[in-house]
Amino acid sequence: IVLTQSPGTLSLSPGDTAILSCRASQSVRNNYVTWYQQKPGQAPRLLIYRASSRATGIPDRFSASGSGTDFTLTINRLEPEDFAVYYCQQFGTSPFDFGQGTRLEI
């Protein structure tokens, strides 16, 4: 399954709303899509699992939805610490590939 994320780069300001897309080349079994945030020099951090469930400790500004082949991560009221790279990944079918990432920049 190929995951295509769009846009590649998203330029926004603090307080704005970010909408990130992840489209799969075929339906993801059980909607097993996760979203990660990665900052420079750090390992990725789990944000969302099973397409729409927030991981422990993730603010409710982060929300996600989707099913089948189309998945969306929404970040409301952007904070300065939200500017990072975001990846989606599917665990429906091996190989468990990632999307190419969306860079969210100020």
Place this chain on the structure above:
Amino acid sequence: QAQLVSSGGGVIQPGRSLRLSCVGSEIDFSGHGMHWVRQGRGKGLEWVGLIWYDGSKTYYTDSVKGRFTISRDNSKKTVSLQMDSLRAEDTGIYYCAKYDGTPAAYDIWGQGMLVTVSS
């Protein structure tokens, strides 16, 4: 604090071998699959492979099949990535990650190890 501590990265010549390891601390290591993910310099995340919780099965991405081998020792809470016939394109940061089937996601990542394949 639950964590994965990595070791084994470094600079290696093309065609040579290198072994990476991750040790789990304060985690239910033997009950979960373990994965390896890598990231080329300035590039995105790439899934490398996985090993089942009991070591009975392994899966790899096509570009490393036949060259990389994942193994684990649950008694030592250790997962290893044996990398043979290394190529320049294998250069990058390698992460081990614990897979939790309940959320179906990686809930713990190692700190990452830099592997540089260069003559």
